[in-house]
Amino acid sequence: xxxxxxxxxxxxxxxxxxxxxxxxxxxxxxxxxxxxxxxxxxxxxxxxxxxxxxxxxxxxxxxxxxxxxxxxxxxxxxxxxxxxxxxxxxxxxxxxxxxxxxxxxxxxxxxxxx
Amino acid sequence: xxxxxxxxxxxxxxxxxxxxxxxxxxxxxxxxxxxxxxxxxxxxxxxxxxxxxxxxxxxxxxxxxxxxxxxxxxxxxxxxxxxxxxxxxxxxxxxxxxxxxxxxxxxxxx
Numbered sequence: 063x064x065x066x067x068x069x070x071x072x073x074x075x076x077x078x079x080x081x082x083x084x085x086x087x088x089x090x091x092x093x094x095x096x097x098x099x100x101x102x103x104x105x106x107x108x109x110x111x112x113x114x115x116x117x118x119x120x121x122x123x124x125x126x127x128x129x130x131x132x133x134x135x136x137x138x139x140x141x142x143x144x145x146x147x148x149x150x151x152x153x154x155x156x157x158x159x160x161x162x163x164x165x166x167x168x169x170x171x172x173x174x175x176x
Numbered sequence: 177x178x179x180x181x182x183x184x185x186x187x188x189x190x191x192x193x194x195x196x197x198x199x200x201x202x203x204x205x206x207x208x209x210x211x212x213x214x215x216x217x218x219x220x221x222x223x224x225x226x227x228x229x230x231x232x233x234x235x236x237x238x239x240x241x242x243x244x245x246x247x248x249x250x251x252x253x254x255x256x257x258x259x260x261x262x263x264x265x266x267x268x269x270x271x272x273x274x275x276x277x278x279x280x281x282x283x284x285x286x
Binding site: 093095097102103104105106107110112117118120150152154165167168169170172 | 180218219222271272273275276278
């Protein structure tokens with residue numbers, strides 16, 4: 063059983079640029095959630111995708127957007143990058159129909175905006 | 177008021193010590209509760225779920241008080257390998273996202 067994989071592991075971007083982060087969900091999981099973790103903070107929920115549709119969103123501006131594909135993998139896109147977007151971006155997959163916890167986190171993408 | 181609040185850290189304790197972490201949550205409708213462990217520059221990993229009756233996993237004991245909206249984690253006989261950040265996590269129900277506290281950093285010293 064493969065876990066959650068994220069790419070790239072590290073990324074440096076310039077303020078104003080756009081970035082796409084990728085996540086492959088664990089086999090058998092149909093839901094993907096994205097979290098942003100700034101230094102010294104807990105992860106903050108960005109949004110969640112289930113069956114290729116966004117079905118929950120945290121307090122993040124529209125320049126944070128995403129996609130989920132038929133194979134349940136997902137992308138997080140951030141436009142017009144700001145310095146405060148520098149953080150660890152975590153993807154978690156789960157199988158919502160089974161209930162319980164069942165979250166598996168990827169190892170994250172560390173984004174630095176300069 | 178933050179949804180999930182934890183003790184400020186860091187906690188620096190000697191090997192073998194007992195250490196307790198506390199957490200409060202604001203949404204009385206929350207249904208699921210967890211403690212996660214996060215090593216430096218790594219992803220969070222589930223340490224244990226927290227049940228109303230309290231539960232134990234080896235040296236780790238978790239307690240939940242729904243009336244006070246309070247969660248605790250007790251670590252007995254601390255090991256150097258317990259050094260990490262401990263995150264208190266709450267989930268409202270079903271398909272809702274995990275809500276994380278800020279985390280409390282633990283350093284176990286030889």
